[in-house]
Amino acid sequence: MKLLLNVGGTHPSALSGDTVTDRTGVQFKNGDHARIDLAEGAGFGVIRKGLYWSRVEKTYGQYDFAWFDEIVNQAKARGMVVSATLFGNNSLYGHVEEGAVAIVTEKGRQGFAKFAAAAAAHYADEPVVFEIWNEPNLRQFWRAHPANPNKSNIDAMADEYTLLVRAVVPAMKAANPDVFVSAGSISALWRESFSWFDRTIQQGMLESGIDAISVHPYGFAWPELADVRGYSFVRQKLAAAGRSDLMIVNTEVGFPATDWISDRGYSHEEARKLQGALLIRQQLLDHLHKLEYSVWYEFRSSDTYGLINNEFELRPAYTAAKTMHNELDGFRLxxxxTTGRQEDFLLLFTNGKEEKMVAWTSPPLLRNRAVPHTIKTDYEILGVVDSFGRNVAVSGHTLDLSEYPIFVAVKSIAGGAVGRDQTSSD
Known part of the structure; x- marks a missing residue:
């Protein structure tokens, strides 16, 4: 059997468990915790939620975390971890630019650092990890910078954000040496955002005491491109800076079930279903590539990103998430x-007693759609479940691969290996 071990280094973990369920998460917004039971029911182990400075410190020097405690306590009761995004300015510390949330003064940086340190201390014994800011490389989440107000990813923005990180992380570590802190929150992984990241490295962000770089791998047509054109470049940059020890976390990514998918030749109904397949593929690929945890955007929305709509009605992507977590509960990667095709993914899991394979194929490079085909294996196939929890007929030692992952209960046969394609079709 030709097996490629999952990539990435060995390092201390931010989270206690190492299964898919432990390390996959979903983005919460205001009011979503009212149905945290649905997130738990879908199997997620992490929720991401903004922790807003101005909402915590309404009186100078006094910090009230009661509103966020409610979310943390609900998550803790369900064995879930909260990924808290420290975010926003505070008018108590001076003028806030109209239409901007950036912190660009020393008084503001020190105030934010004290708030972050208070959060680190307050949640020292709770299942909470932290991220500094949300997408600071974008104008809408930092500011339209006077140096170039019409452009994101500019050096001046990177300089300001790095100054904030270098003030905040030491304060958090002093308040709680065991706190886990990520920085970057880089929106989209492409040439210009990499340039922004390079600038933060030059300005010393990696030496601030952070534990991880957070990324939002938007912009890729399919999840499989995130490593080829994204994570691998981040790791190269970390290695070049002598910081291969830093982890990578994906704190936000999603695919809308709209023209982002339908423009590639799918109907709107197909797009709703394919969104579920993309969720499974994204989160399993992040697990394969040793990202510390991976957060799907988002839990609930009026648009097509959410797993559920504003009335808490389930969408196909919710069913796909629940299927993935049910099928892989207790299994480790x-x-x-390999099958001989770069676009084929056959991920083998075990719980110590049983083996399970998750199999799919992605679009080849320069193509918009996957090419369904059949492969033959020397595994004994015990059962197959599709992306939405339905049983699929077993056909000998063959598996039909498409862009929809299948969950295959298998039994190893001595000397068994994955064979080459038997048939293929467009």
Whole structure:
């Protein structure tokens, strides 16, 4: 059997468990915690939620976390972790630019650092990890900078954000040496955002005491491109800076079930279903590539991103998430097998007694759609479940691969290996 071990280094973990369920998360917004039971029911182990400075410190020097405690306590009761995004300015510390949330003064930086340190201390014994800011490389989440107000990812923005990180992280670590802190929150992984990231490295962000770089791998047509054109470049930059020890976390990514998918030749109904397949693929690929945890955007929305709509009605992507977590509950990743096609993904898992494979194929490079085909394996196939929890007929030692992942209960046969394609079709 030709097996490629899951990639990435070995390092201390931010989270206690190492299964898919432990390390996959979903973005919460205001009011979503009212139905945290649905997030738990879908199997997520992490929720991401903004922790807003101005909402915590309404009186100078006094910090009230009661509103966020409610979310943390609900998550803790369900064995879930909260990824808290420290975010926003505070008018108590001076003028806030109209239409901007950036912190660009020393008084503001020190005030934010004290708030972040208070959060680190307050949640020292709670299942909370932290991220500094949300997408500071974008104008709408930092500011339209006077140096170039019409452009994101400019050096001046990187300089300001790095100054904030260098003030905040030491304060958090002093308040709680065991606190886990990520920085970057880089929106989209492409040439210009990489330039922004390079500038933060030059300005010393990696030496601030952070534990991880957070990324939002938007912009890729399919999840499989995130490593080829994204994570691998981040790791190269970390290695070049002598910081291969830093982890990578994906704190936000999603695919809308709209023209982002339908423009590639899918109907709107197909797009709703394919969104579920993309969720499974994104989160399993992040797990394969050793990202510390991976957060799907988002839990609830009026647009097509959410797993549920504003009335808390379930969408196909919710069912897909629940299927993935049900099928892989208690299973740990062994590695990826090869078929001779780069676009085929066969991920092998075990719970110590049983083996399970998750199999799919992605679009080849320069193509918009995957090419369904059949492969033959020397595994004994015990059962197959599709992306939405339905049983699929077993056909000998063959598996039909498409862009929709299937969950395959298998039994190893001595000397068994994955064979080459038997048929293929467009």
């Amino acid at each position: 062994v590695g990826r097998e």
